[in-house]
Each structure stands twice: as C-alpha cells, then as structure tokens.
Amino acid sequence: MTTRERPTLEAVARHAGVSRATVSRVVNGSTTVAASIREAVNRAVDELGYVPNQAARSLVTRQTDSIALILPETANRVFSDDLFFPAIIRGVGSELEAANKQLVLMMAGSAAGYARVERYAVAGHVDGVMFASIHGADPLPGLLARRGIPVICSGRPMIADPPVPYVDVDHAGGVAAALRHLIASGRRRIATIAGPQDMVAGLERLTGYHDTLRAAALPELVATGDFTRDSGITAMRELLDRDPDLDAVFAASDLMAHGALQALREAGRRVPADVAVIGFDDFEISRYSDPPLTTVRQPIGEAGRTMARELLRLIAGDPSVPPAIILPTDLVIRASA
Amino acid sequence: MTTRERPTLEAVARHAGVSRATVSRVVNGSTTVAASIREAVNRAVDELGYVPNQAARSLVTRQTDSIALILPETANRVFSDDLFFPAIIRGVGSELEAANKQLVLMMAGSAAGYARVERYAVAGHVDGVMFASIHGADPLPGLLARRGIPVICSGRPMIADPPVPYVDVDHAGGVAAALRHLIASGRRRIATIAGPQDMVAGLERLTGYHDTLRAAALPELVATGDFTRDSGITAMRELLDRDPDLDAVFAASDLMAHGALQALREAGRRVPADVAVIGFDDFEISRYSDPPLTTVRQPIGEAGRTMARELLRLIAGDPSVPPAIILPTDLVIRASA
DNA sequence: GCCCTAAGATGAACCGGTTAAGTTATGCGG
DNA sequence: CCGCATAACTTAACCGGTTCATCTTAGGGC
Numbered sequence: 001m002t003t004r005e006r007p008t009l010e011a012v013a014r015h016a017g018v019s020r021a022t023v024s025r026v027v028n029g030s031t032t033v034a035a036s037i038r039e040a041v042n043r044a045v046d047e048l049g050y051v052p053n054q055a056a057r058s059l060v061t062r063q064t065d066s067i068a069l070i071l072p073e074t075a076n077r078v079f080s081d082d083l084f085f086p087a088i089i090r091g092v093g094s095e096l097e098a099a100n101k102q103l104v105l106m107m108a109g110s111a112a113g114y115a116r117v118e119r120y121a122v123a124g125h126v127d128g129v130m131f132a133s134i135h136g137a138d139p140l141p142g143l144l145a146r147r148g149i150p151v152i153c154s155g156r157p158m159i160a161d162p163p164v165p166y167v168d169v170d171h172a173g174g175v176a177a178a179l180r181h182l183i184a185s186g187r188r189r190i191a192t193i194a195g196p197q198d199m200v201a202g203l204e205r206l207t208g209y210h211d212t213l214r215a216a217a218l219p220e221l222v223a224t225g226d227f228t229r230d231s232g233i234t235a236m237r238e239l240l241d242r243d244p245d246l247d248a249v250f251a252a253s254d255l256m257a258h259g260a261l262q263a264l265r266e267a268g269r270r271v272p273a274d275v276a277v278i279g280f281d282d283f284e285i286s287r288y289s290d291p292p293l294t295t296v297r298q299p300i301g302e303a304g305r306t307m308a309r310e311l312l313r314l315i316a317g318d319p320s321v322p323p324a325i326i327l328p329t330d331l332v333i334r335a336s337a
Numbered sequence: 338m339t340t341r342e343r344p345t346l347e348a349v350a351r352h353a354g355v356s357r358a359t360v361s362r363v364v365n366g367s368t369t370v371a372a373s374i375r376e377a378v379n380r381a382v383d384e385l386g387y388v389p390n391q392a393a394r395s396l397v398t399r400q401t402d403s404i405a406l407i408l409p410e411t412a413n414r415v416f417s418d419d420l421f422f423p424a425i426i427r428g429v430g431s432e433l434e435a436a437n438k439q440l441v442l443m444m445a446g447s448a449a450g451y452a453r454v455e456r457y458a459v460a461g462h463v464d465g466v467m468f469a470s471i472h473g474a475d476p477l478p479g480l481l482a483r484r485g486i487p488v489i490c491s492g493r494p495m496i497a498d499p500p501v502p503y504v505d506v507d508h509a510g511g512v513a514a515a516l517r518h519l520i521a522s523g524r525r526r527i528a529t530i531a532g533p534q535d536m537v538a539g540l541e542r543l544t545g546y547h548d549t550l551r552a553a554a555l556p557e558l559v560a561t562g563d564f565t566r567d568s569g570i571t572a573m574r575e576l577l578d579r580d581p582d583l584d585a586v587f588a589a590s591d592l593m594a595h596g597a598l599q600a601l602r603e604a605g606r607r608v609p610a611d612v613a614v615i616g617f618d619d620f621e622i623s624r625y626s627d628p629p630l631t632t633v634r635q636p637i638g639e640a641g642r643t644m645a646r647e648l649l650r651l652i653a654g655d656p657s658v659p660p661a662i663i664l665p666t667d668l669v670i671r672a673s674a
Numbered sequence: 675g676c677c678c679t680a681a682g683a684t685g686a687a688c689c690g691g692t693t694a695a696g697t698t699a700t701g702c703g704g
Numbered sequence: 705c706c707g708c709a710t711a712a713c714t715t716a717a718c719c720g721g722t723t724c725a726t727c728t729t730a731g732g733g734c
Contacts, residue, residue: 006459006461006484006485008689008690008691009690009691009692010690010691018713018714019713019714019715020690020691020692020714020715021692021693021713021714021715021716022712022713022714024691024692024693025692025693025713028692032711032712032713033712033713034711034712034713037712037713049484051456051459051460052460052690052691053396053460053461053689053690053691054392054457054460054461054462054691055391055392055393055395055396055401055461055689055690055691056392056396056689056690056691056692056719057690057691057692058392058691058719059390059392059393059396059689059690059691059692059719059720059721060690060691060692060693060718060719061691061692061719062719064392066441066462086423089442093444097444097449097450100453102441102443102453102457102462103442103443103444104403104439104441104442105426105440105441105442106439106440107430107434107440112434113434116437116439119388120391120439122343122388123388123389123390123391124343124390124391124392125391125403125439148343262625285622288566288599290627345719345720345721346720346721346722347720347721355683355684356683356684356685357684357685357720357721357722358683358684358685358686358722358723359682359683359684361721361722361723362683362722362723364721365722369681369682369683370682370683371681371682371683374682374683389720389721390719390720390721391721392719392720392721393689393719393720393721393722394720394721394722395689395721396688396689396690396691396719396720396721396722397688397689397720397721397722397723398689398721398722399689
C-alpha cells in the first residue's frame with residue numbers, strides 16, 4: 001500500500017522556498033501575492049500532491065463547508081417504500097452542489113442515533129442542519145437552534161418555542177382543489193384516508209378535508225393510515241365496510257392511494273366509474289398505475305432546493321431569511337378521478 | 338438567538354478545578370482517573386454543556402469517525418427511478434449505525450463534483466470511502482487507494498491496477514438459474530434485454546446469457562438498455578420487431594422487465610402465456626406488477642452491510658480483508674414466468 | 675521514621691492550518 | 705539622493721484538543 005505521507009503546508013513552503021503563510025495565501029486565492037511566487041507555490045502544490053488538512057483548517061476558520069440533512073426515521077424505513085426522501089435529497093443535493101458544499105446525510109431513527117446526531121452537530125462537524133419531515137413534537141430542531149446552529153425544517157415544526165424557519169407546501173389548497181374537482185364531477189360520498197396525525201402534513205390534509213366538505217355540506221368519512229401502501233389497503237377496506245356506497249376517496253398520499261386502488265379492485269369496484277380516487281404527492285409511479293392516478297402535485301424537489309438555499313443564507317448571517325416559505329401545490333388530473 | 342459560546346476543555350477544567358489533560362482523559366473514558374475527580378469533571382461537563390470540538394480532536398487523532406459512500410451518478414438520477422441506491426444506503430447505514438460511525442453521502446455526478454469528492458476524501462474528512470456501483474473504468478477508487486485511504490467497492494471495479502477490495506453478487510449464477518427455469522418450462526426463443534455495457538453488472542449478466550444459451554444450443558437475441566423502465570420499453574419493442582415469435586425475455590433489471598411487460602401488453606402479448614418474462618433485482622414493486630414478476634433476487638442490502646463491515650476492518654488495519662466477496666443470488670418465481 | 679513504588683494528576687509539546695502584526699524590498703515625489 | 709508610502713513576504717500567536725514525560729503524593733515494607 002502506497003501510504004504516502006500526506007504533505008503539509010510546511011512541506012510545500014520548504015519546497016517552494018517561501019513561508020507557510022505565503023503558501024496559505026496562495027492556496028486560498030489571496031490577491032496580494034506576486035505572480036512569480038504564486039506560480040512557484042502552485043507548482044510545488046502539484047508536485048507534492050498537496051491537499052489542505054480539513055481538520056486543521058476548520059479548527060481555525062470554524063467552518064466545515066458541509067451541511068447535514070437529518071432524516072428522522074430509522075435507516076430501514078427511509079428508503080424502502082417511500083419516495084419522499086429521495087426527492088428531498090435530490091433537491092437539496094443539487095442546490096448544495098452548486099454552492100460547493102458537502103451534503104452529509106444522517107438517519108436519526110433510534111434514540112442512540114438521535115443523541116449522536118445532536119453531538120455531531122454541536123461538535124461542529126457541519127455548518128448547518130436541515131430537517132426532512134418532522135414526526136410529532138420533535139425537540140431537536142429547537143435544541144440545535146438554541147445552541148446557535150443554523151437550522152431549517154421541511155414542513156412546519158409542531159413546537160415553535162424557539163421559532164425555526166421552515167419550508168412547506170400548501171396542503172390545504174391542494175386538498176381543496178382535489179375535493180372541489182370531485183364535487184364538480186358529481187361525487188357526493190367522499191371519504192378520505194388520512195395520514196399519520198403526529199405529522200403536520202397528515203394533520204393539515206385532514207383539516208383541509210374537514211373544512212372543504214363542511215363548506216359543501218357533504219357527509220364526512222375518515223380512516224387513518226401512515227402514508228404507506230399497506231396502510232392504504234387496510235384503510236380502504238375499512239371505508240368500504242363502513243360505507244359500501246361511497247363514490248370517491250381522497251388519500252393523503254400517493255402510496256395510500258395505490259393501496260386504495262388495489263383494495264377497490266379486490267372489492268370489485270371500478271375506478272373511476274364506481275369510485276374516484278385522488279392521491280397526494282405525484283410520485284413518478286403514479287403515472288404508471290392502473291388507472292393512472294389523479295393526484296395533488298407537491299413540489300418536493302423544489303422544497304429541498306429552497307430549504308438548502310435558505311439555510312445557506314442563514315449560515316452566511318443574512319438576517320432577512322423569512323420564518324416560513326409556503327410553496328404552491330396543484331392538481332394533476334389523470335384517469336382515476 | 339442564544340449563540341452561547343461553546344465551552345472548551347479549558348473552561349471545563351477550570352470549572353472542575355483540574356487540568357485540561359485530566360478532563361480529556363475523563364471525556365475519553367480513561368481508567369486511571371480517581372472516581373471523585375471523574376465525577377466532578379462529569380458534573381462540570383454537564384453544567385457547561387460541553388461537547389468536544391471535532392476539528393481539534395481529529396486534527397490530532399487523525400480520524401473523524403465518519404465514512405463516505407460515493408454515488409457516482411448525478412444527484413438528479415440517483416434517487417429518481419432507481420431503487421438500487423436506496424437499498425445500498427439502507428444496508429450501509431444500518432451497519433455503520435451499529436459501529437457508531439457517521440455516514441456521509443456524496444453524489445459524484447458532474448466532473449466538478451468528482452474533483453470535489455477526491456479533495457474531500459484526501460483532505461481527511463472521512464476515515465474511509467465506499468463506492469456504490471461503478472460506471473466504466475472509474476479511476477477514483479484506485480486513486481484514493483493509492484493515496485492510502487481505505488476504499489471498498491460495491492461491484493467489481495473494471496480496472497484492477499491498484500487492486501481495490503469489492504463486494505459483488507453472483508451475476509452469472511443468477512442469470513443461469515433464470516434461463517434454466519425458462520428452458521425447463523419449454524421456452525426455446527429466449528431474448529434478453531441487456532444492461533449498459535460500461536458497467537460490470539451489465540456485462541456479466543449478458544455474458545451469463547451467452548454462456549447458458551450457447552450451452553443449451555439455443556438461438557440468441559439481444560437488445561441493450563440502461564437499466565431504466567423506458568429503455569426496457571424501447572428494447573422490448575425492438576426485440577418483438579426482430580423476432581415476433583419469441584417466447585421469453587430475460588431482462589437484466591427489474592425496471593427494464595417492467596418496461597418489457599408494458600411493451601408486451603401494448604403489443605397484445607399475454608404474459609406468461611405467450612411470452613415469459615424474468616427480471617433481475619427483486620425490487621419491492623415487482624411483487625405488485627401485473628403479473629407479479631419472476632426475478633433474480635440479489636441481496637443489495639446485504640451487500641451494503643458487508644461492504645461497510647469490510648471497510649471498518651480495513652480502517653482498523655485488519656490485514657485479513659479478502660480482495661473480493663461474492664454474495665449469492667436466487668430465483669424468485671412469481672407469475673410472469 | 676525513612677525510602678521506594680506506583681497511582682494519579684499536570685505541564686507542555688504537538689497536530690496543520692489561518693491571520694494579525696511586523697519586517698523588508700520597491701517605487702515615487704520632492 | 706533621501707524619506708516615506710506601499711506592496712509583498714515572514715514571524716508568531718492562536719484554534720482546541722491529545723498524549724507523553726514529568727512531577728506529586730499517598731501507602732507499604734522494614
């Protein structure tokens with residue numbers, strides 16, 4: 001193994017016949033260096049294959065140029081069925097790449113992992129922290145913010161004690177659009193498969209359902225899932241059981257909508273002839289379902305990008321970062337409703 | 338904002354009335370500290386909310402307790418359609434969590450991102466590097482290895498100049514099992530949709546197809562895709578065009594198999610009555626396709642876990658890390674063949 | 675009561691950079 | 705030709721930990 005000793009600033013300086021400070025200034029692109037010397041130093045850097053030691057550098061500059069994205073789920077769940085996190089990661093990644101920052105992904109599922117994340121951030125391993133989707137009343141964002149670490153959330157945090165800026169989508173607007181579409185096409189017994197009620201996304205979509213149906217003076221019928229396909233199947237069966245004559249279902253996630261499609265097929269219902277189905281997300285796979293799914297598109301990638309952009313401003317000390325940014329949703333009409 | 342100044346070792350030492358060195362030993366769990374002092378120090382640590390500065394620490398210890406996983410694709414592709422990376426990440430994540438190491442995800446799509454990854458690793462930001470799937474003759478693994486950085490690959494690297502240890506699955510065995518199943522059930526005109534030929538996985542699966550069909554003295558029919566669903570659709574149409582009487586297709590990935598199912602349906606062929614279809618991967622979604630997909634299961638998560646485990650041994654300086662580990666594949670028979 | 679030993683605490687060097695303050699060469703006006 | 709401003713480089717003081725050699729002190733044996 002060619003474990004060639006990594007050259008230090010000192011070595012480069014000696015090689016180029018200048019001082020450490022000068023090399024440092026060349027490496028960091030200072031303008032007050034004579035061209036001839038700059039060139040000599042660069043040559044020495046190349047010849048020795050010098051790369052600055054990150055630990056030494058960030059010890060004094062107090063910054064690391066990397067940023068954490070926290071996925072508050074166990075590693076086993078994050079990437080299994082769910083397509084939400086991949087989309088967030090994609091958005092965040094593209095934005096950070098442009099800013100030349102390094103993305104550090106962390107799963108904070110277990111309690112131990114949770115503590116580790118906190119220590120990791122407080123230890124100064126990263127310059128800022130993003131949270132992708134928050135479960136329940138998660139204290140971590142506030143905790144880190146109180147420690148002086150720049151923090152931003154995707155989805156409104158449930159506790160607002162130290163207010164943490166966040167990026168979210170217009171849940172209520174999306175739900176209203178979906179339900180109005182169903183009502184306009186003559187549906188009158190519209191059920192919903194709600195999301196988990198310990199997440200703001202789950203709560204707000206259910207609230208939107210209540211509000212819109214109440215305004216339209218239509219009966220309400222609710223079953224609750226956890227955003228997964230399987231929970232959608234179970235919930236749909238339960239709904240059919242409670243009201244065999246329902247003529248539409250609004251599911252609070254695409255995966256639950258797919259589960260509903262499957263349960264409806266098993267129960268012999270035709271979609272959309274007997275029952276119309278609308279989801280929420282607009283995942284790629286919803287274009288290929290049978291029938292293709294009508295759904296509320298939420299700009300997840302855009303949310304990730306926005307989150308990254310705002311965090312970078314926060315880190316730069318920009319005082320004008322808004323406490324909340326709400327992105328629009330829109331209804332994508334396909335065959336299922 | 339409560340940007341409370343982070344306490345240093347020095348502060349804790351003063352608070353507890355001992356020296357810096359002693360606090361350091363307590364924090365790192367040295368045994369040669371009197372119980373009373375240890376307790377006093379711990380109290381001081383709690384009261385001040387002390388967390389060691391990672392930069393300072395790794396400057397001297399030369400390790401960071403974090404490990405990079407390189408996804409050599411652009412951020413935009415990695416998480417879109419593909420379910421391979423999520424599975425790898427899941428496996429790696431669970432293993433590293435158990436070892437209390439931090440996972441750092443890096444996308445190395447663009448050339449710039451590529452250089453950044455190299456600098457990042459060489460700068461000592463991480464203790465070791467894993468590569469998830471390699472495209473073509475990627476020089477980066479060898480480059481890092483030559484720099485003395487512990488490296489391990491998922492999938493056999495195409496260049497073996499500095500040999501880099503790797504974890505792979507038994508492509509040939511899986512393909513052979515699939516084809517033997519088709520032959521045993523009476524199929525005689527068996528086509529294949531090959532994967533990209535700049536990836537070892539693509540190459541080896543095609544080689545397996547050649548070898549098995551030649552041994553069985555059956556005609557060969559090949560179209561090439563890039564592992565995506567769309568490329569599967571295109572390739573299937575092309576195959577039907579070239580041999581309308583084919584009675585089976587082996588696709589080198591599940592997504593291409595799904596594309597093939599769609600193209601076959603459009604062409605009015607019944608699966609498996611007219612044409613049998615087998616994929617390779619066994620993604621979750623293949624259980625829900627119409628018909629459910631017969632496929633070669635490869636233990637992606639297990640590969641991730643193994644990769645992480647071996648890398649940790651490499652980092653620990655264990656000289657007995659094998660140059661290659663090949664995991665078994667097996668045929669999962671569902672309805673499509 | 676004295677010396678030796680060992681447990682346990684300390685002082686100080688060091689890791690590899692950054693940067694403010696200090697020093698030296700260069701150029702310009704008078 | 706001198707003095708001074710300025711550009712350009714060097715010196716040295718940090719950043720916040722770890723660790724080894726050194727020192728202190730309490731205890732045990734005779």
